[in-house]
Amino acid sequence: IQWFPGHMNKARNEIKEIMPEMDVVIEVIDARIPYSSENPMVAALRGxxxxxxxxxxxxxxxxxxxxxxIEYLETQDQVKAIAFDDNKANDVHKIVELCKRLIPNKVGTGRQIxxxxxxxxxxxxxxxxxxxxGRSIAKTGDEPAVTKSQQLIKIDNDIMLYDTPGMLWPKIENPNSGYRLAATGGIKDTAFDFDDVASYTAEYLIQAYPELLKARYKIDELPATDWAFFEVAGRSRGLLKKGGIVDTYRMSEILINELRSGTLGRITLETPKMREKELLLVEELR
Ligand code: GDP
Known part of the structure; x- marks a missing residue:
């Protein structure tokens, strides 16, 4: 899949231009998919x-x-990792302090990091x-914004934040990453076949989070396959079509929605081990 290559090239060129001046790069990733929400441009351009x-x-x-x-990412050269969520917005001082610790020679000099x-x-x-x-600057919302111009945001006397212009789409190097991005809502539903996303997700959850599924959908014996799971969970939820047939499609929608909203519980869809394995796969595909 080609992700808006025009936007992507624009972003790449703009970042290429500005990168040499930068002291630190903050890369925001999704804690549920730390590998699939990475942007490969960071590694390629950061020097x-x-x-x-x-x-x-x-x-x-x-x-x-x-x-x-966090432990895994910090084994990489010059990488620090911090967990964050908007409920703990006060924790931003940890990020600010880390920037200052990383670039101590600019602090208090009037030359901003x-x-x-x-x-x-x-x-x-x-x-x-x-x-x-500490104030509302950037537009937030569920839909990815279409236009964004470069912004300089003064954080304090020591730190100037440069918001990246252009759009940085994920680089989907293997279909599994695509499914996980779709499952978390990171890419539009229309980009992937919903049935495939739901099947992939159910299969993963059955092996990684069986207890959460059993509790949420009131299932005693968890089936081993995704299709049997949709059948059993759908029946448990009373999702019946004419003739008593279980509406498995509706059930798969419920699963994905409840995963995205956190109703199902706290779930991570990939592990460092999966990243290592899939990176090898990507190498082979090249
Ligand atoms: P952007 O496109 O990367 O700028 O993303 P936004 O800041 O607009 O956020 C996208 C969506 O994720 C919005 O619906 C936010 O409310 C939601 N969101 C952002 N941060 C968090 C978080 O830490 N936890 C949760 N649960 N939702 C978040």
Whole structure:
């Protein structure tokens, strides 16, 4: 799939231009999919600058997995990782302090630390910018914004935030990443076949979060396959069509909606191990 290549090229060129001046890069990722919500441009363009990975929407993610991801990400060169969510907006001071710790020689000199913030659409970048600025600056909303011009946002006397212009779409290198992005709402439903997304997600949840599924859909014995799960859960929910047939499609919609909203529980859809494995797969596909 080609993700708005025009927008993407514009973003790439603008970032290329501005990157040499930057001291730190903040990359906002989705704590539920820290690998699939990455933007490969960060790695390609940052050179040897410190990167702070913000695992955003951590309120929706599995806390144990978030911790595992933080440890894993911090084994990478010059990478720091912090979990964040908009309920704990006060925690933004941790991000600000980290920037100052990373670039101590500019603090208090009047020369501001230049921080570039980037993230794929809908990852919560605008919400985070507003929290960092302590005021409402960036437009937030469920739909990815179409136009965004470059913005400089003064955080305090020591830090200037540069919001990335243009759109940074995720680079979907393998279909699994695409399914996980779709499941969390990171890309539009229409980009993928909904049945495939729901099947993939149910299959993963059955093996990774069986207890959450059993509790939420009141199932004693969890079936091993996604289609049997939709059948059993749909029946449990009373989703019956004419003739007593279970409306499995409706059930799959409910599953995805309840995953996205957090109603199902705190769930992370990928592990560091999966990333390692899929990176090898991507290499093979090249
Ligand atoms: P942007 O496109 O990256 O600028 O994303 P926005 O800041 O507009 O946020 C996208 C959606 O995610 C909005 O509906 C926000 O309310 C929601 N959101 C942002 N941060 C969080 C968070 O930490 N937790 C949860 N649960 N939702 C969030």
């Amino acid at each position: 040897h600058k410190p990167v702070i990975k913000i695992l955003n929407k951590a309120d929706l993610a599995d806390p144990e997995q978030t911790q595992a991801w 230049k921080v570039l913030i980037m993230g794929i659409p809908n990852v919560g970048k605008s919400t985070l910018i507003n929290a960092l600025a």
